[in-house]
Amino acid sequence: MAQQLSLAKYFSGVNDREKRKADETESKKKYETKRSRGFVESWKEEFQWVEDTDKGMICNYCKEFKDLAGKTKFVNGNISYRIENIRTHDASEKHRNCADAHFAAQRKADNNAQNYQGPMDQAIRKLGEKNKTLISYMFNTAYCVLKQELPFTLYSTMLQLQIKNGSDLIRLQSYQSERACARFAPYISDAIREPIREKIANCKALSIMYDGATDCSVSEVEIVYCRMLDNGYPKDFFVGLEELEHAHADGVFSAIDKAMTDYVSIHWKEKLVGAGSDGASVNLGVNNSVATRLSNGKPYVLNVHCVAHRLELGILNALKSNQNLITVQDMLKKIYKHYHYSPKALRELRNIAESLEEKVLKPTNLKGTRWVPHISKAMKYLVKDYTVLLAHFEHVSQSKATPEVVGRGTFISNKLKDYRLLQFLFFMDDLLEIISDLSLHFQKDGTTCIDFLDTLETAVLNLLQLRQQPGAKLQGFLDSITVQNNKGLYKNTELKYYSPQFDYTTLQSVIDIVVDRISGRLENPNDPTKSILQAAQIFDTKDWPNDRQQLAVYGTQQLQQLSDHFQVFLDNIGCDRNQLLPEWVHVKAHIGNRLINNVNLPKINTLFVQQPDQYKNILMLIEIVLVLPISSSICERGFSALKRIKSDWRSNLTTDTMNHLLLASIEGPSLDEYNSERAVHLWWTGGQRQRRPQFAPGPNMVEVDEDQLLNFLLNV
Incomplete structure (x- = not known):
């Protein structure tokens, strides 16, 4: 009965509440009718785009770009x-688009970007200088995580340490x-990629390098780089991973x-002049490969087989059947494993x-x-630590270890006392030092086809010199051997199979094979x-x-050959090929004058900085050559x-996340040089709604991505 009375009392008050609500609404209407609203001048301090007119408030940015503004009052x-x-x-998003267009127009009209205020300045006014600094601290911390290849989980720990x-x-x-660090990553990578895209947009020619691999998640991926000129010198940039x-x-x-379309430009094929890859058939096959697709309709595109890969293949082909090298490799593997x-x-x-000091x-x-x-x-370590390694393996060979370990110690100690094998070991140390320097030079960033043949010729001459006489390492080994009772001693160790007669003929044949294989791989007709x-x-x-007189006619035929090969591409980029030869003569006169006066010649790259307009046609051809x-x-x-x-x-x-992380790691500046202002600007203006840096979530609240939350609410 009591429950029925309470329910009746509750429903009896419904009409009273509705009446009070209607009275309040009517009162508000009367108040708004009597109240005269007007424009408050202090609003312009926060929103500089707003202006009061006879027709009401207008937005100067949206009025300037009505097509972007859409239907707005x-x-x-x-x-x-x-x-x-x-x-x-x-x-609103449309207002931000109009604002970006307004500031872009101002930037184009005024080279001094400090004379106007952009969206970042509005963000600063909203956040305050203090908050803006704190947001920059967060982005600097996030960039440190990306640059140092650290996990995202360390981001909050690093912030706690700063606090x-x-x-x-x-x-x-x-x-x-x-999660905030992961959400900052795209804006950080976009800020790093922007100047790269701008350079690519301004270049006339570019090349790509690509290779494939399988990552730890057993996914096949392709990595892509591009090469272009930066202040006259070739520069390689990371494009993306797909x-x-x-x-x-x-x-x-x-x-x-x-990768090239998403991260570089949809018109990248129009600027492509070359591509570099390893010798896999899927990349460089004659009939059905990536190379044939890149050259489809563009016969001038050069698909180059990586010279570092070719060098490795040539050396392996030359030495794979040498029994001494097989023994040395087996010994080095056993030493490493031990x-x-x-x-x-x-x-x-x-x-x-x-103990041996x-x-x-x-x-x-x-x-x-x-x-x-x-x-x-590995050979250098063996030569350097010869005495210590020999002493230890002799100890192992006489120990009570397992038969496998004792056998390994006996094998290595016997080989380290073999005069013939040591002779070959020091010879290979001299030989591989030359080849290793050549390989490392081929692996350098920015190596051009102009440097390629000179470096190769230098290595070949060093090998021919090594053929005439023993190298420094081998000669040092021979000189350090002492003879007692017709027995050879090296570092107080008696050598087996010692012979006072040194026969260099066998080792010379190894050099002949190496030179022949390198020339065959790198100078294949x-x-x-x-x-x-x-x-x-x-x-x-x-x-x-x-x-x-020789300089006057130097390079004329080669210039014509290059012009004919890249004829279609040169015409497409607006090169006047009839001016190539006259400008080539001017270039030789400009640079060659120093040669006649016995002055060291500058590289031809300096023309891109010193005389970019005077030799604009020949520089287009030089740019093509340098980016190959x-x-x-x-x-x-x-x-x-x-x-x-x-x-x-x-x-x-x-x-996508890997692309952000790789770009920051590979192309990002050092921590000292990094400036987070651009990334903060992209983050502030990139959300679907206004950022809330001062929003403090409760202790039981879960942080949610603002953009995901907005999309969810719109779809409900």
């Missing part, structure tokens, strides 16, 4: 003088989670096209080194991105790119003749960064 006049209406319009050290970051309690749907030629080409998998063995080695390094593995530098490094790369040598000022890719080794360095970032613990990172 702030174009013709908004008579609803409320601060809420102004704030709503300021946060503990007295930072004011405690004032902003939002955007301090690991996951392959198929590993055949169509799949690889589609991945390259997607110390890599046994801390006790490494500890014993260091104790022996300490010598320093010892842990032997290295033969495996690596490049075989030649790694085996050369059937290589379609060889003639163009050789013709490009005319732009190497070191090879110019001293005689004035000789090596794709930079792709291997990209995969090394990929391996460091995408580890087994972070195998779920998406391709």
Whole structure:
């Protein structure tokens, strides 16, 4: 009964509440009718775009760009003088587009960007100088995480450390989670990529380098770099990483096209003059490959087989059947295995080194991105630590270890006392030092076809010199041997199979094979790119003749050959090919005058800075030559960064996230040089609604992406 009375009492008051609500609404209407609203001048201090007119409030930005503004009352006049209406319009996407267009027009009209205020200045006014500084601190911290290839989870820890050290970051309690760091990453990478895109947009020619691999998540990916001129010198830039749907030629080409289109330009094919890759058939096959697709309709595009790969293949082909080298490799592998998998063995080695008053390094593995530098490094360690290693393996051979370990110690100690093998070891140390320097030079960033042949010729001459007489390492070994009772001693160790008669003929034959294989790989007459790369040598000022008459006709035929090959491309970029020869004569006169006066010649790259307008046609051809890719080794360095970032613990990172992380790691400036202002601007203006840096979530609230939340609400 009591419950029925309470319900009746509740429903009886419904009409009273509705009546009171209606009275309040009517009262508000009367108040608004009597109240005279007007424009408040202080609003312009926060919103400089608003202006009061006879027709009401208007937005100067939207009025200037009506096509972008769409249907908004702030174009013709908004008579609803409320601060809420102004704030709503300021946060709208169409208003931001009009504002960006307005400032872009001002930037184009005025080269001094400091004479106007952009959206970032409005953000500063809203945030306040203090908050703006704190947001920059967060972006600097996020950039440190990306640049140092650290996991996102360390972001909040680093912020907590700064707060503990007295930072004011405690004032902003939002955007301090690991998810915030992940959301900052796209804006940081976009800020890094913007100047790269601008340089690519202004260049006339570019080349690409690409390579494929399988990451730790067992996904096939293709990495892409591009090369262009930056202040007259070739510069390689990371483009992107794309996951392959198929590993055949169509799949690889589609991945390259997607990366270049998404991150560079949809018109990248119009500027393409060359492509570099390894020798895989899917990349450089004659009939059905990526190279045939890149050259489809563009016969001038040069598809270059990476010279570093070709050098490795030539050396391996030359030495793979040499029994002494096979023995040396087997010995080096056993030495590495012995110390890599046994801390006790490494500890014993260091104790022996300490007793002998010598320093010892842990032997290295033969495996690596490049075989030649790694085996050369392993040999150098063996030669340097010879005494300590021999003493330890002799001890191992007489120990009570397992038969496998004792057998390994006996094998290595016997080989280290073999005079013939030591002789070959020191010879290979001299030989591989030359080849390793050549390989490392081919792997340098920015190596051009102009440098290629000179470096190769220098290496060949060094090999021929080594053929005439023993190198420094081998000669030092021979000189250090002492003879007692017709027995050879090296570092107080008696050598087996010692002979006082040194026969260099066998070792000379090894050099002949190496020179022949290198020349066959790097100077293959059937290589379609060889003639163009050789013709490009005319732009190497070191090879110019001293005689004035010879200089006058130097390079004329090669210039015509290059002009004919790139005829279609030169015409497309507006080059007057009839002016190439006259300008070439002027270039030789400008630079060659110093040659006749016995002055060191500058590189031809200096013309891009000193005389860009006077020689504009010949510089177009020189730009093409300089951006041709000789090596794709930079792709291997990209995969090394990929391996460091995408580890087994972070195998779920998406391709988009990996692109952000790789770009920051590879192309990002140092922490000292990094400026977060542009990234903060992109973040502030990139949201679908206004950012809330001062929003403090409750202790039980879960931080949610603002853009995802807005999309969810719009779809409800």
